[in-house]
């Protein structure tokens with residue numbers, strides 16, 4: 001089987017080549033992201049392998065279909081970038097990696113919290129320049145604080161376990177989860193907004209969660225709240241968050257994802273004019289920390305992603321049912 005990989009980075013090649021020794025597929029790596037124009041690169045392949053910012057929209061899918069491609073494998077968990085009505089109409093199979101080391105994402109959320117709070121990124125730079133002053137480095141104890149988790153799935157639960165270890169009160173909102181460990185208080189969304197000092201988002205992006213964090217929900221939150229988003233950028237309405245940062249309502253913002261990240265992330269733009277005014281405004285705040293969608297970037301997660309993706313492809317080759325298949329309306 002021949003597979004076209006889009007949006008490939010050096011770490012993708014490294015981990016996929018290693019794991020592919022056991023499978024022996026022909027892997028074609030492209031740096032370009034998938035869209036209606038680049039779909040042609042997959043000519044002669046039986047499947048395409050895509051990541052979070054590839055655009056499997058209707059036109060792109062039609063172009064792939066014309067090339068005879070019937071299989072889309074996602075090397076990620078979220079599948080909001082795929083038009084599932086179109087794949088169903090075209091009879092295309094979509095498989096994903098539903099779980100790969102949820103701890104890697106949960107631990108990155110923690111890294112954002114600790115860095116924003118204790119300002120270790122600022123201390124590092126100061127000390128390197130011989131500035132040993134402690135001015136403006138004061139943080140707060142995490143222990144004893146109320147942590148609000150939106151979306152208590154695999155990553156949300158891994159994050160809850162970590163924060164329990166810090167001695168926090170754990171609140172969670174998840175409309176579909178009922179049986180949760182006793183130390184977690186399930187609550188409604190407004191209670192979570194009103195009572196949490198730190199809010200961490202771990203739900204998928206869908207019609208219900210798009211712009212869930214907006215002016216109205218921010219107004220319900222505590223003064224100076226810390227907001228962490230490692231799920232999908234569009235869960236946050238960026239202009240509203242910028243206003244909340246300007247007023248001081250939002251005390252800290254840590255994001256690994258950004259609504260318009262597809263034009264920015266995974267690229268070195270250090271010599272370019274960045275064409276996105278909203279991210280530049282976010283970057284100008286001293287209490288905002290942005291990482292470029294790297295929460296998944298651990299050895300364990302990359303190994304697991306490659307293993308599951310290639311095993312998904314094997315099930316396609318063998319014509320087997322696969323629980324990792326994403327269906328329309330899933």
Ligand code: NAI
Nearest residue numbers: 078151152153154155174176202203204208230231295296
């Ligand atoms: P999961 O499917 O195990 O959990 C998601 C949870 O969100 C479920 O319990 C579901 O009931 C809940 N949920 C659904 N709609 C909701 C709503 N309207 N409000 C609150 N909760 C809702 O997924 P998992 O593995 O925990 O991943 C969560 C998200 O994290 C993914 O959808 C993906 O967008 C993001 N992610 C980000 C990564 C990164 O590198 N930054 C890597 C992997 C995932």
